[in-house]
Amino acid sequence: MNKIKCECGHVNPEGTVLCEACGKPVEGNQHIDGNDQRKLLNMRYDGSARRSQTYNKSIVDKIWNFFSSVKVGVWLIVLALIASAIGTVFPQEQYIPPDAPSRAPSVFYEAQYGTIGQIYYQLGFHNLYGSWWYMLLIALIGVSLVICSIDRFVPLYKALRMQKPKRHTTFLKRQRLFSETEQVSADEKEKLVSGLKKQRYKVWEENGHVLAEKGRFSRWGPYVNHIGLILILIAALLRMTTFMYIDDYVWVREGEQTVIPGTEGEYYIKNKDFILETYDENDERFKEAINKQGNVAKNYQTNAIIYKKKGDNVAGADPELEKVTEEKIRMNHPLKFDGYTLYQAGYQQNEFKSMTFKVHETDDPEETSLGSFTIDLTQPKDKYKLDNGFSVDVTQYYPDYELEEDEPASETPYPRNPAFVFTVHPPENEKSETSFVGIGKNIDATGENNYKLGIEDFDTRYVSGLTVRRDYTLPLFIIGAAIFMIGVIQGMYWQHRRIWLHPRGEGIMVAGHTNKNWFGLKKDIEQVIADTNVNMVDDQLETD
Structure with a gap:
């Protein structure tokens, strides 16, 4: 070099x-x-050598110089802002409403927003903030911040640490604030130094040359900002790891016990009971709103029990569980345990739990039951035997029946609109018959069936929708934001002010520099030279 x-x-x-x-x-x-x-001299970084403006030979130099550019950093931020704005056009995947007909992103966006929604989904904007390219963009902003800071902080720190009271006359004359007085007494020079100290300046002297300085710490404000921003960006990147951040959703039916997602099978939740309270339709305060909206939920809560798995699972055996806590999860009253938080986010009414069917003769107007059977809709059997010798096979089961391109299908795996294809085997080796049965549907495919199935009874239950969240990144966000605000205050409300006194023969040269608030520095100099013959400094930027 x-x-x-x-x-x-x-x-x-x-x-x-x-x-x-x-x-x-x-x-x-x-x-x-x-x-x-x-x-005038450009005092940015006090004229120190910056790596990005000195080396440009190796690939490392070129990468360093690219990311040290403020323009590159600004463009990266602009791209991140544009992408973030697009991500708010439609709700992100995790915020699909719990009561949506389908929470599957491939179905929801097209059904809800049409072709634009389908394009939005296919381009990956439905899960923007967790996508690899968005995280890469955030990481590049972090790299830019680090390199920009190091490229400027190190030379500035060295320059400010090494500054001396004695400066070249060219340096002084080309400062923005400058004056020269031809005749100044020794007492007046002493008075100037005393005045600087009264103004809370830190004073260094060298053979009659004086450097007075205060507020140097304000120069580090932007770099403190960068530290805060880097911590925030690190916290955002850590949200990609399930150890640091979980934001999931689970449906739990009344009486059902299920694994809490994101806990790797360690924790289970049981919906002991679900309670729904609505506003009284006769209450005059809410009558008008209820007439427009229908029943409005006043409170809905899940009486939940949290279990933790004990030991290791034996293959094929139910896990041994121990009770952790039993709480009521209500709106704005989440359940917290072992770093996890469960929020009451939604519910579904009248999901079918079981259905009872009866068999009767097709031409019997009284529909006298020849036998009945009950299907558990969460775990239906393949075959049901009746007491009178009949048996019924469940040939096809559609929990949430819909017709797609003239073909029966199930929109979701949940029993919201169950439909069945039954094969009925009468006693005494009579010919088996096939029927399609659902809500409001009873179809004889051949039109020649002697027996018919009908819905005799059904049982429903509530389904509770819970948001599962664990966020270890929040403290890092808070610390980063606090550091960022300290940097803002540090750089906004204080200024780095320097005043040089340079003896020249019987006279003296006075020069001043600050990173901002030149009026304040000028007032300081005015108070220091008061009651002396020293000329007031001129603002050479204005005189030019």
Whole structure:
């Protein structure tokens, strides 16, 4: 690496704009026109050598230089914002309403939003914030933040740590605030130093040269912001891991026990009872709304028992469980246990639990029952034997029957609209008969059946919809946001102010620089030179 030696004797790294020791502009510097005596000095990063503006040979240099560009960082953020905005056009997959006809994304988006919804789903925007390309975009923003920060922080830190009271006259004359006084007494110089200290400036002196500084910590505000943002981005990336973040949904039927998703079979939940309370339709306060909307839920809750698996499972055997807790899960009153939280998110009414069918003769107007059987709709048997010698085979079962392209199918695996194809075997070796039976449907395929099946009774139950969530990333989000706000306050409400006093013969040169609020710095200098013969500094940006 080439070194640049200044006339003061200090050796600067290649790419330095202003000498680290005396501040004199480096001659022929390629990054900033520091040799034009008519222009003010660009004090960004105090003229230190930045890696991105010095090296451009290896592939590592090119990658570093690419990500150190603020423009690249801004474009990455813009792309992330555009993608995030598109992700809010329709609800994300995890926010599909619990009472939707189908919660399957491939069905829901097309059914609800038509062709646009289908395109939205096919392009992957239905699960945007968990998609690999969105996470990659977030990771690239994080890489850009890290490289941008290091590329600027390190040289700035070195420059501010090495600054000296004695500066080259060119450095002083080309500061924005500057004045020169030809005759100043020693007492007045002492008064200037005393005034700076009263203004809470930290003062360094070297052979009559003075550097007064305060608020340096404000320069690190943007980098503190970056640290906070990087922590937030790391938290967002950690949400891709199930150990750190779970956001799932489970349906639990009354009396049913099922595994809690995301717990890897370690925890189970039992819906002991479901309670639904609605507003009284005779209550004058809600009568108008109920007439428009129908029954409105006042409260719905799941009386739940949480179990934890004990030991290892034996293949084919039911797991041994121990009770963890028993609580009521209501709206805005979730159940919390072992880092997991269960929210009452929805419910379904009148899902069929079982159905009882009777067999009767087709031409019997009284439909006198020749026998009956009951089907458990969650675990139907293949064959049912009746006491009078009849037997019935369940040839086909459609839990949620619908007709697709003239073919029977089940929209969901849940018994919301059950339909069956039965094969009836009469006694005494009579010929078997086939029937299609469902809600409001009883079809004899041949029209020659001697026996008919009809629904005799049915039993329904509630189904509780619960959101399962575990979020270990939230503390990291909070810490990142707090650090980010500290950086905002640090950089917004304080300024880095520096004042140089340079003795020149019997006179003195005064120069000042700040990263913002030039009016405030000017007022500080005005108070320091009050009651002295020192000339007030001119704002050379305005005079130009």
